[in-house]
Amino acid sequence: MSTAQIPVVTGSRSRNRGRRVAVVGSGSWGTTFAKVLADAGCDVTVWARRPEVAHEIQVAKRNSQYLPGINLPKGLKATSDLAAALKGASLVFLAVPSQTLRQNLLDLEPYLDRRSVLVSLVKGVEKSTTMRMSEVIADALDLDPARIAVVSGPNIALEIAKEQPTGAVASCADLGVAQEIATAVSAPYFRGYVNTDVVGTELGGVLKNLIALAIGIVDGVGYGENTKAAIITRGLAEMTEFAVASGADPATLSGLAGLGDLIATCQSPLSRNNTAGRLIGQGYTQEETREQMQQVAEGITSVHPVLELARERGITMPIVEQVQMVLSGTMAPKNLGPHLATEDEVPQPELSLGGPRPGRLRRLLDRLKGSPS
Numbered sequence: 243m244s245t246a247q248i249p250v251v252t253g254s255r256s257r258n259r260g261r262r263v264a265v266v267g268s269g270s271w272g273t274t275f276a277k278v279l280a281d282a283g284c285d286v287t288v289w290a291r292r293p294e295v296a297h298e299i300q301v302a303k304r305n306s307q308y309l310p311g312i313n314l315p316k317g318l319k320a321t322s323d324l325a326a327a328l329k330g331a332s333l334v335f336l337a338v339p340s341q342t343l344r345q346n347l348l349d350l351e352p353y354l355d356r357r358s359v360l361v362s363l364v365k366g367v368e369k370s371t372t373m374r375m376s377e378v379i380a381d382a383l384d385l386d387p388a389r390i391a392v393v394s395g396p397n398i399a400l401e402i403a404k405e406q407p408t409g410a411v412a413s414c415a416d417l418g419v420a421q422e423i424a425t426a427v428s429a430p431y432f433r434g435y436v437n438t439d440v441v442g443t444e445l446g447g448v449l450k451n452l453i454a455l456a457i458g459i460v461d462g463v464g465y466g467e468n469t470k471a472a473i474i475t476r477g478l479a480e481m482t483e484f485a486v487a488s489g490a491d492p493a494t495l496s497g498l499a500g501l502g503d504l505i506a507t508c509q510s511p512l513s514r515n516n517t518a519g520r521l522i523g524q525g526y527t528q529e530e531t532r533e534q535m536q537q538v539a540e541g542i543t544s545v546h547p548v549l550e551l552a553r554e555r556g557i558t559m560p561i562v563e564q565v566q567m568v569l570s571g572t573m574a575p576k577n578l579g580p581h582l583a584t585e586d587e588v589p590q591p592e593l594s595l596g597g598p599r600p601g602r603l604r605r606l607l608d609r610l611k612g613s614p615s
């Protein structure tokens with residue numbers, strides 16, 4: 243079993259009794275995820291970099307900067323002391339910006355229990371190395387793959403903080419560990435699914451941000467639903483081809499961590515990537531957009547490394563390339579469109595389907611298996 247998404251029974255409160263977990267990062271996702279874990283019955287401590295944020299969560303059960311109006315569970319604990327946060331935690335969920343993760347890992351290493359599992363909730367790649375977050379964890383801490391996992395899905399933080407139902411995929415090379423994580427996160431309004439395709443699950447979250455930037459850009463220009471539907475459909479094809487060329491199972495990209503997250507992020511005005519794209523489409527510069535955004539928009543940092551990896555893997559990503567051109571100011575936002583083929587690409591009959599290209603995927607899979615294409 244590599245990619246089938248197996249739901250884990252909800253209502254796991256009793257199964258999670260006494261399960262100590264930590265969440266590193268107290269922005270919108272770290273705080274929301276800590277609430278999910280607490281509502282699933284886990285004993286949760288969230289680590290905040292800023293003592294005043296830890297104090298507000300611990301005492302007032304609020305995080306007014308990132309989740310205004312949300313009451314956090316009574317039992318949720320918070321601290322700015324990493325050692326205290328990690329003490330006894332069997333699962334350590336990481337919800338910090340992708341570019342700071344490596345340093346955060348080095349900071350937490352001295353306090354990490356040898357048996358605890360590190361679970362990335364982060365949807366970016368490290369710019370300086372082009373590594374996915376699970377690769378950064380392995381590289382920084384030299385851990386066995388069975389101790390590294392990811393959780394990803396259609397998870398707009400504020401909606402989940404309001405207990406609107408959704409789910410996510412917990413993925414680990416060790417299926418038993420993935421099941422344990424899915425049980426830990428299964429709250430009444432949040433369902434955990436499992437697979438062992440870490441690459442596909444993780445890349446779904448990274449790549450949908452780039453397509454959401456494109457959607458925001460054309461939204462900012464004023465284009466309507468046809469353009470957006472075409473970008474989403476062709477975007478999924480680009481995501482799938484890139485992921486498969488990276489070793490993922492194509493089925494993962496059709497699931498919650500791929501298509502599911504793509505839909506949520508492209509449709510929601512709450513998405514930071516979508517919002518950043520919209521500002522750029524409206525004519526703000528990248529610098530002005532960064533200044534206006536109070537939160538992390540991972541896609542902006544991921545565009546360059548993803549295109550670098552695509553080139554290495556012989557993949558064309560026309561939409562992502564256009565996003566890069568708009569961001570760098572070499573293409574006007576109004577010219578971004580779902581151009582189906584670059585000039586040197588002769589459309590094959592299968593392109594007329596407009597969706598993922600089965601022939602191309604088969605050739606990519608053959609190439610990875612070492613079969614003649």
Ligand SMILES: NC(=O)C1=CN([C@@H]2O[C@H](COP(=O)(O)OP(=O)(O)OC[C@H]3O[C@@H](n4cnc5c(N)ncnc54)[C@H](O)[C@@H]3O)[C@@H](O)[C@H]2O)C=CC1
Pocket residue numbers: 267268269270271272291308337338339340342346363364365366397398399400536537538540
């Ligand atoms: N917000 C959401 O809906 C979701 C976010 N994610 C992912 O979660 C990750 C974290 O994003 P958010 O919580 O949304 O971001 P955010 O912008 O809401 O919060 C970022 C947090 O990181 C902290 N931070 C900044 N520099 C830091 C450093 N050097 N060390 C430690 N912490 C630092 C900030 O103080 C803040 O608490 C991102 O990769 C994002 O893609 C994943 C799913 C949903």
Ligand SMILES: O=C(CO)COP(=O)(O)O
Pocket residue numbers: 365395396397398399451454503506507512513514515516538539540
């Ligand atoms: O990953 C997310 C939803 O699943 C959040 O997307 P944004 O980072 O664009 O807000």
